[in-house]
Amino acid sequence: MGGRHHGPGGAGGARPARGAPPPAAVLIEGPPEGDALLPLAADPQMRPPVALLAHAVDDPGRASFWPMAAFSPEWVAIRWALDHDVPVRFIDLPAAHSLALKEPAPGPEGGDAPGERTGEAEEAGETEKAGKAEKAGEAGEEVTPVVDPIRVLAGTAGYDDPERWWEDVVEHRSPGAAGEAGGAGALAPFVALAEAMGALREAYGDGGQPRDAVREAYMRIQLRTARKEFGDAVAVVCGAWHVPALAARTTLAADRALLKGLPKVKADLTWVPWTHRRLARHSGYGAGIDSPGWYGHLFDTADRPIERWMTKVAGLLRAEDRPVSTAHVIEAVRLAETLAALRGRPLAGLGETTDAVRAVMCEGSDVPLALVRDRLIVGESLGEVPDAAPAVPLQRDLTRSQRTLRLKPEASGRELDLDLRKETDAARSRLLHRLRLLDVGWGDPVAGRGSTGTFRESWRLSWEPELYVRVAEAGMWGTTVLTAATAKAEAGAVAATALADVTALAEHCLLAELPDALPVVMKALADRAALDADVGHLADALPALARSLRYGDVRATDTAALAEVAAGLAERICVGLPSACTGLDTDGAETLRGRVEAVHAAIGLLAAGAEPDTGLRTRWDAALHKLAARDTVAGVIRGRATRLLLDDGRLAEDEAARLMGLALSPGTPPADAAAWIEGFVGGASGGGMLLVHDERLLGLVDAWLTGVPADQFTDVLPLLRRTFSAYEPGVRRTLGELVRRGPAPEGVRRVDAGRAPGGFGPGLDRARADAVEPVLRLLLGRPPEPAEAAV
Template identity: 75%
Template sequence: MTATTAPLLLGVRHHGPGSARAVRAALDAARPAAVLIEGPPEGDALLPLAADERMSPPVALLAHAVDDPGRASFWPMAEFSPEWVAIRWALDHGAAVRFIDLPATHTLAMAKDPTWEDGDGENGDGGDADDQRYGLRIDPLAVLAGTAGYDDPERWWEDVVEHRGTGAAPNGPPDGASGTRATHTGAGHDPIAVFAGLADAMTALRETYGHGGHDRDLVREAYMRLQLRAARKAHGDGVAVVCGAWHVPALAARTTVTADRALLKGLPKVKTEITWVPWTHRRLARHSGYGAGIDSPGWYGHLFSAPDRPVERWMTKVAGLLRDEDRIVSSAHVIEAVRLAGTLAAMRGRPLAGLTETIDAVRAVMCDGSDVPLGLIRDRLIVGDALGEVPERAPAVPLQRDLTRLQRTLRLKPEALERELDLDLRKETDAARSRLLHRLRLLGVAWGEPVAGRAGTGTFRESWRLRWEPELHVRVAEAGVWGTTVLAAATARAESDAASATALADVTALAERCLLAGLSDALPVVMKALADRAALDADVGHLAQALPALARSLRYGDVRSTDTAALAEVATGLAERVCVGLPPACTGLDADGAAEMRGHLDGVHTAIRLLPDTGDITGRWAGVLDRLAARDSVPGVIRGRAARLLLDDGRLPEDGAARLMGLALSPGTPPADAAAWIEGFVGGGDANPGGGMLLVHDERLLGLVDAWLTTVTAEAFTDVLPLLRRTFSAYEPGVRRTLGELVRRGPASGRTARPEATTPGFAPELDETRADAVLPLVRLLLGAAGADDDELLGAGT
C-alpha cells in the first residue's frame, strides 16, 4: 500500500453488490494489515463467528439495552453487502478487523433522549420513519442521479456501479445489452478508481449541503476518526476503511483529537448486549421500515452471485418459478425475453439490462402482459425469502436458547416463507407444538397465527400460519425478563396479566389462553382473579361476553387432558347469573343495543351447550329463551332469535314457531319491528348459521313471511327493505335461488300439503333403509367401529 492511498477509504453503498465486488478487488490489490468497518464496536468479539461454516447470510448484529430489550437496533448484512465481504476478506487473509462506528451503548441511549436527533437510515432500525420525523437527510444518490439526468436513483446506481466490471472479477457482469462479458476487466483497470470518484462526488455534495441534516452524524464521524487514528498508530499506513460513501469526506478531513473528543463529551449511555441473529431478504427491502436502502435484495443477490451472463441466468430463474406455478413457459420464451431486455436497454441508453428492463420483458413475453404473475416474481425472486443462519455458539439470552432447543426437538424450523401447519392434538408431538406456539403468543412472540382449520375436523385439530421475522428475536429478548425458559416465562407473564387485568372478558380470555398453552401452574392465579372479577361485575353484557371463552376453555381442557373442575364451577356460576339478569337487560334497548345483545344471546346459547349440565342449567336457559320470545317489551330481533334457538333445540314445536311468527307479523305490529323479528328468526349467526334453510324446508313459515311482505304499505316498505336485504343477503346463492323458486310457485299453506317434488332432492318422509347405509362410514370417521347406533349418535352430536 502506497502513501498516496493511505488510509484507504472505501466509500460504499450499503448492500450494493457492485460496491461489494469493488471492495473485494480493492482489498485484493492493497492487501491492508487492518480493515475498519462501519458498525458497532461491541460486535468486535463476534467477528470471528463470520468465518464459521454454519454462519450463512443474510444475518444482522442485534444490539439491545439490557434493562429494556425492546430498545434495539439492527445492523443487517447480506452476502452482497460490502461490509460482509470486507469481514470475510480480513478473516481469510489474517488481517485485523474492527468496527469503528459510534458504540451501541450511545446510539441506543440517544434514541430515547429527546435532545438528540435519531435517524440513521443506514444501519439503525429507524430508517425512513425517523427521517420523516426529524427532517429528511439529503439522499446523495438522488442528487447525483438528478445531476446525471436520471429520474430514478436506483437506475443510475445500477448503470454506474452495479453493472460495472472490476479488475478482480474476470467473470464479472456483462457490459452490453446483449449480455456479453465485461470488456474493461483487463490488468490495467484500477480497482481504487471508482472509490476515488465517489469520494470526489460526496465531497462536492457535503460542501453544498453540509453534513446532511442529522447532528448525530457529526458525532459518529468524530468517533470514527478517533478509531482511524488509533488503527494507523498500531498498523501504520496499512489500514482500509469500509464505510458509507457519505462519510468518506469527513474521515479524510483534517481535525484535531481535541475537537473530536469534545463532540463525544457527555454522550448518554445504556448497558447493552449484542449478538448475531438471522435476517431475511424481506427485511433488507426498504419498504420493511429498516432503511436498508434497496428495493430488490433478491435481484442484487443474483447480480453478486452470477459468475457471468446474469440476465440469461435471471430469466432462467423466472421461467423455473413460473413453471412451478403451472404456467406454460418454454425455452423460446426465455430466449425472447433476454433479447427484448437487451433491446430495451439499448433503446434506453443503458450499459446492461437492469431490473426495469427484465421486468418489462418478463411481463410482455412470459406473463402475456399481466401484472398478476409479476407479483409472485417480485415476492419470490426480486425480494426473495432467504433466511440466514447463525451458529449455536453465538451469544443469546437464556430464553432464546431454550426456544432454539424446543424448535429443534419439535422439528419446527423457523422459516421466512409463510407456511401452513396442521396439528392433530391427539399426537404428543403436535400437542407440544401447539403448547409452544400458544406460549409464545402469550409472551408477545407472534411466530404463529391461528387460522380456521379444515371443516369438520373437530376440536382435536388446530391450524397455524407460521412465519419467522427477524424482529421476533427482539421480542424474545424482551420476554426474557419473565423467565429463562419458555414455560417459566409464559407462566410468569400469565400470572402478571391476571393480577393487572381489570375487565372480566380479559381474564376469561387469559384463562382460555392458559389452557391452550398448558400453563397448569398459572391457572390457580388466573382462576382466583376470574372469580374475583366475576363476583364484582354486575353488567350482564360483560358476563355474557365472558362466558363463551370459559366454555371453550372447558372443551380445550378435555382435548388436552387438563383438569378444569375449578373452571367449570366458575363458568356454571356465571351462566346462572346470566340467566337471572338477561331478561330485564333485554328490555328498552335501541337498535344498536338490541343487535349487540343478540350476539350475546348466540354466544351464551353456544356456551351453555358446552357446559356440564349441573343443576339443570340447560333447562333454566330454555326458560329464559321462552320468556324472551313471548315478551312484547323485548326488541323484535331478540324475540325472533330466542324463538329460533328454541325451535332448533326441539323445545318449541313447529306449530308454536308458526304461532309466534304469526303474532310478530300481524297487522298490528309496526313493520320495522316485524322485519327485525324476521331478521332474528331466520338470520344467520354463530350459534345458528344457515337460517335460510329453515324457510326452504318449512313452506308454512315461508308463506307467513311472504303474506306479511305483500301487505306492507309502500311507505313502510322503504323502511323495512334494508333490514330484509341484510337478512336475506347473508344466505348462500343456492338458498336464495331456491327461496325465489318457491315464492314464484307459491308455497303451500302447510307441510303436509307440499307436493313431493316441490323441493328437489327431498322426499316427503325419511327413508330409514338408505339412512342406515351410511352408519358404517360414520363409525369409521368417528373412530367408533364397535359402537352401537345410540352411542354413535351421541358421538356425532
C-alpha cells in the same frame, strides 16, 4: 470506500486487488460493541443474511439491527479481513448511545442510520419526528427535508428511477473497465460517487439528519486512533454519504465536543439470522433495496448472469405447472438484451429481465410475475448463526425446543397441521401457545381450525427477525419458555381487572399446559366472578371457560375447579339475562345478540359434558323463552332467541310461526319488525334455507313486507338488504322464485297443488329412484339388496 450498504458492485470494491498492498486494518461502519462478535463471521455455521442485534439490557424492546447480506460490502470486507488476519473494527456511534437517543432516524439511501429499528421504535420515532416538524411549521421555523442522495443524483443524470441509475453506474459496469476485483477500475465509480456526495453535502448540509454529525464525529475519532496505531494504510467501508464528512479537516476537540453529554444505556449485542425480505425497502429499512434476490444473483454469478437468471425463473414457473420451455428461456434472454440496447443501457438490468419474463414466460400476465418477484427478485433466504453466538437463556431454550420438535424457523410462511393425540404434535402446540402468551408471534392459529377444541389444530408459521427482540423482552419472565410463560400468566392474572381477561388467560393456560399457573389464575377467576354483577361481562367470560373445559378434555387436564366456576357463571347469566336485554339502543341490542349466541354455544358445551345432568340446559331454555316472549326486549334479540329454540327443537314450528306473526303484526313499527327478522333469519345462520322449506314463515315475511307503508319502507330497506344479502346466491334465487309464484292455497301443500318448486316433480318417481338406489348403496358402503345382487 463509500458505497451502498447492500450492493454487489460495492462488495467487489471492498476486496483489495490482487498484487496490491493489503490494508493494515479494516474499519467498518457499525457499533464498536460488536468487535467481540466479529470472529464469529468466519464460523462455518454462519450463513448470511445476518444482522447484528443490539438491545438495551433494561429495556429489550429498544433495539436496533445492522443487517448484512452476502453481497454487502461490509460483510465482504469483514470476511476478507478475517481470512487474511487483518485487524477489523467497527467505528460507528456505540449502540449504548444510539439506543439511548430519543429520536432515532433512518439515514439516507447512501448510508443508513446506526441500524434498523424495530417496528415499534420506528413508528414512535416517525411519530415524534412528524410532531416536531408540525410544531416547527406552526412556529414559522424552517424544516429541513430528509434528502435521498441517490435519488438526487439519479434525477440530475436524467433518470426517473434511482434503482436503474445505480444499476447502470455501479452494478452493470463492464468487466473490462473494472479490471481486477478491487482494482482502480473497480473503485473508479466510488471515487466519483464520493465527489458527488461532497457536492451534495455542500448543498444540503446534513440532509435533514442532524444525528449524522454526531455519528461522523465519533467515526473521525476512531479513524484517527486507527491511523496512529496502524499508519495511513487503513481501509474504511461506510455509506457514501459519510465519506465527505470523514475526509473533512476537523479538530479532535471539536469532535469530542459534539459527543459530550450523550445519553447512554447498557447494551447487549449478538448475531441473529436475517431475511432477504427484510432487506427490501418496503419492509421499512432506511437503507434497504428493492431486489435483494436479484443482487444476490449478480454477486454469486461469475458469468452470463442474464442467462442463468432466466433459467432460475423458468425452473420456478415449471415447479408451479407453468408451461415454460427452453425456447422461452432463449427468447426471454434475447428480448431482455434487445430492450437494454433500445433503452441505452450497458447491460440488461432487472427492469429489462422483468419485462422479458412478463412478455415471454408469463404471457403478459402479472399474476405469475408476482410469484417471480416474491420468490426470486426479493427472495426467501433466511440466514443462520452459529451456536456460539451470544443469546439470552430464553432464546437458547427456545432453540433447543425447536430442534427437538423439528420446528425449524423459516422466513416464508407455511401451514402446520397438528393432531393433538400425537405426543410430538401436542408438544408443538404447547410451545406455540406458550410463545403466543409471551407475545412472540411465531405462529397464528388459522381461523376456524385452531379454536374449535377438536383434536386438530392448524397454524400459520412465519419467523421474522423482530421475534428475536420479542424473545429478549420475554426473557424478563424466565430462562425457559415454560417458566417464562408461567410467570407471565400468573402476573397477568393478578393484574387483570376484567373478568373476560382472566377467563381468556385460563384458556391460554390450558392450551399452553401451564399447571403451575392454573391455581393462581383460578383464584383470580373466582374472585373476579364473585364480584362482577354485570351480565355482559359474565356473558363475555363464559365462552372462553367452556372452550377451556373442552380443551382440557383433549389434553387430559383436570378442570374440575374450572367447571365449577363456569357453572356458576352460567346460572347467574340465566337469571340476569332477561332483565339485561330490555331498554337497549340499536348498537347495544346488536352487541347483546352476539353475547346470547356465544352463551348459547357455551352452555351447549357445558351441558354436553355435565354428568349427571344439572338441568343447566333446561334453565337456559327458560331464559330464551322469556327473551322471545317479552315485548320490552329488542326485536333482534327476540328473533334470535326464537331461532335458537327452534333450531334446538325446543320450540314447536306452530309456536315459532305464532311469534313471527305477532312480531310482524300491523301494530309493530316496521323498524322493530325488520330487526326481529334480522335476528330470526339474518346472517349466515341458515335462515334462508328455513324460509325455503317453510312456506308459512316465508308467507308471513312476504305479507308483512308488502304491507310496509311507502314512507317507512326506505327506513326498513337497509336492514332487510343486510339480512338477505348474506344468503348464498342459490338460496336468494330460490326465494325469489317462490315469491314470484305466490303462496299456495291455504291448507294445501305446493306439491299437492301441482306447482312444485323448480327442480322438483309433483310426486315421487319410484322408477327413477330405484335406478339410483344401487349407486347410493355403493357410495354409502351398504350391501346391495338380494334382488340387486342377482341382477
